[in-house]
Amino acid sequence: MRRFIGVALAYALALTSAPSAQPPDAVKAAGDALGVAKIKTLQFTGSGANFSIGQNFTPKDPWPRVTVKSYIGSINYDTASMRQELLREMGTVMPRGGGAPFTGDQRVIQVVSGNYAWNINATAPGAAPPAPAPAPGNAVERMLALWATPQGFVKAAMANNATTKKVKGGTEVSFTVGGKYKMTGVINAQNQVERVQTWIDQPIVGDMLVETVYSGYQDFGGVMFPSRIVQSQDGYPTLDLTIAAVTVNPAVDITVPDTVRTAQPAPVRVESAKLADGVFYLTGGSHHSLAIEMKDHIVLVDVPQTEERALAVIAKAKEVIPGKPIRYVVTSHHHWDHLGGIRTAIDEGATIVTHVSNREFLQRVAKTPHTINPDRLAASKKPLKIQTVGAKGVLTDGTRTVELHLLTNYEHTGDMLVVYLPKEKILAEPDAYSPPATPTTPLVITAIPYAVALYDNIQRLKLDVQTIAPFHGAKTTTVAELARSAGKGSTAN
Ligand SMILES: [Zn+2]
Numbered sequence: 387m388r389r390f391i392g393v394a395l396a397y398a399l400a401l402t403s404a405p406s407a408q409p410p411d412a413v414k415a416a417g418d419a420l421g422v423a424k425i426k427t428l429q430f431t432g433s434g435a436n437f438s439i440g441q442n443f444t445p446k447d448p449w450p451r452v453t454v455k456s457y458i459g460s461i462n463y464d465t466a467s468m469r470q471e472l473l474r475e476m477g478t479v480m481p482r483g484g485g486a487p488f489t490g491d492q493r494v495i496q497v498v499s500g501n502y503a504w505n506i507n508a509t510a511p512g513a514a515p516p517a518p519a520p521a522p523g524n525a526v527e528r529m530l531a532l533w534a535t536p537q538g539f540v541k542a543a544m545a546n547n548a549t550t551k552k553v554k555g556g557t558e559v560s561f562t563v564g565g566k567y568k569m570t571g572v573i574n575a576q577n578q579v580e581r582v583q584t585w586i587d588q589p590i591v592g593d594m595l596v597e598t599v600y601s602g603y604q605d606f607g608g609v610m611f612p613s614r615i616v617q618s619q620d621g622y623p624t625l626d627l628t629i630a631a632v633t634v635n636p637a638v639d640i641t642v643p644d645t646v647r648t649a650q651p652a653p654v655r656v657e658s659a660k661l662a663d664g665v666f667y668l669t670g671g672s673h674h675s676l677a678i679e680m681k682d683h684i685v686l687v688d689v690p691q692t693e694e695r696a697l698a699v700i701a702k703a704k705e706v707i708p709g710k711p712i713r714y715v716v717t718s719h720h721h722w723d724h725l726g727g728i729r730t731a732i733d734e735g736a737t738i739v740t741h742v743s744n745r746e747f748l749q750r751v752a753k754t755p756h757t758i759n760p761d762r763l764a765a766s767k768k769p770l771k772i773q774t775v776g777a778k779g780v781l782t783d784g785t786r787t788v789e790l791h792l793l794t795n796y797e798h799t800g801d802m803l804v805v806y807l808p809k810e811k812i813l814a815e816p817d818a819y820s821p822p823a824t825p826t827t828p829l830v831i832t833a834i835p836y837a838v839a840l841y842d843n844i845q846r847l848k849l850d851v852q853t854i855a856p857f858h859g860a861k862t863t864t865v866a867e868l869a870r871s872a873g874k875g876s877t878a879n
Pocket of ligand 1 (some may be wrong): 484485719721798800817
């Protein structure tokens with residue numbers, strides 16, 4: 387689906403090189419003011435911050451901030467290509483909220499060209515650069531970001547028969563990219579692109595607003611460009627840059643690597659391992675789930691990532707526990723990577739069990755418009771059934787008991803419910819402790835406080851845990867190993 391969209395997008399944008407109908411006056415004036423006709427490529431550099439979308443401490447908090455020491459954006463408008471290189475920096479403590487723990491410098495390179503997107507992931511200093519990692523799910527977002535840059539917006543408006551209307555402070559310019567993606571921007575009285583809005587598909591919040599605000603336009607060596615760029619997604623900033631320099635028409639040659647062009651999406655795979663009678667650990671990808679058999683139904687913990695994964699997890703749960711409906715889906719916490727299949731769970735008819743702080747957010751999620759990439763719930767429109775938990779929740783059928791405990795003093799998220807099966811002495815938890823590949827490998831320093839919090843909560847709640855089933859990583863683990871990673875070795879039980 388996304389590949390097809392990409393093709394449509396690139397095709398429509400190829401029109402930029404052909405003369406089209408006379409553009410509206412405001413677009414033409416902005417084109418003159420921003421030097422659009424002479425700009426084929428553009429590079430802008432700066433610094434600021436990027437933010438971990440979907441990883442806020444509670445659904446009402448902004449996305450956690452990470453310092454960007456340097457940012458280099460390189461665009462080739464003629465080939466519809468963009469490369470962004472960010473040098474991120476972290477001290478010894480992660481910001482409040484989620485995001486993959488790291489420390490020191492982290493170089494992140496994100497590229498889009500036509501239908502293809504890929505990343506060049508961080509490496510240790512001095513190591514050989516890793517192979518490009520295909521990122522097909524990011525192609526649309528990055529392509530729209532390219533056409534949302536001030537000069538890109540004017541080019542796209544000229545190529546896509548933009549319509550205009552007068553608004554306070556300027557002219558609103560609207561058009562559709564690739565026949566599918568709406569873009570709306572405001573050109574101010576100085577003929578500068580001040581704000582661009584577009585919408586992309588997101589599995590949880592649906593048609594998600596991406597808004598970019600440009601301010602402090604300056605003459606950067608002959609080209610007018612904003613000195614500040616603030617991009618927000620779903621209402622909170624995701625990128626905040628102060629621009630230091632802009633270069634017009636540098637060489638920007640971005641070619642799609644063969645390995646990216648020919649990459650096939652990895653099939654969604656769900657594997658199951660029986661942890662105890664009727665308790666199944668569902669793995670096979672980067673985010674795991676737990677299926678628990680009750681007398682006449684199934685309790686499922688976490689439907690992560692996407693509708694596709696959620697459907698596969700649901701199918702596997704029904705395969706290993708045949709003949710029973712999924713009556714409850716527990717969501718461990720509201721972070722988007724673990725919540726991606728929540729709408730699928732609502733469509734399945736399950737009652738969503740979650741911390742009380744997520745009620746309003748999930749009410750919104752259940753009803754949010756999903757027109758760009760309609761999912762099952764968009765068609766069924768089933769209402770949200772929700773059961774909220776405070777410090778502790780219990781699900782029981784009279785025989786088996788499933789306890790849900792809110793972690794305290796846990797900076798990763800304010801709503802983390804870990805799942806404890808007292809009879810089986812099993813604890814399932816995402817994110818607090820993802821055991822290293824070998825027990826002697828230390829955790830990255832910024833991950834240690836989360837392991838400490840989990841260990842301290844197990845002690846505080848006096849949970850008798852034999853097996854920890856983490857939702858990241860390759861295997862189950864023990865409190866002794868958790869204690870070692872948390873630096874609490876000698877007191878481990
Ligand atoms: Zn998380």
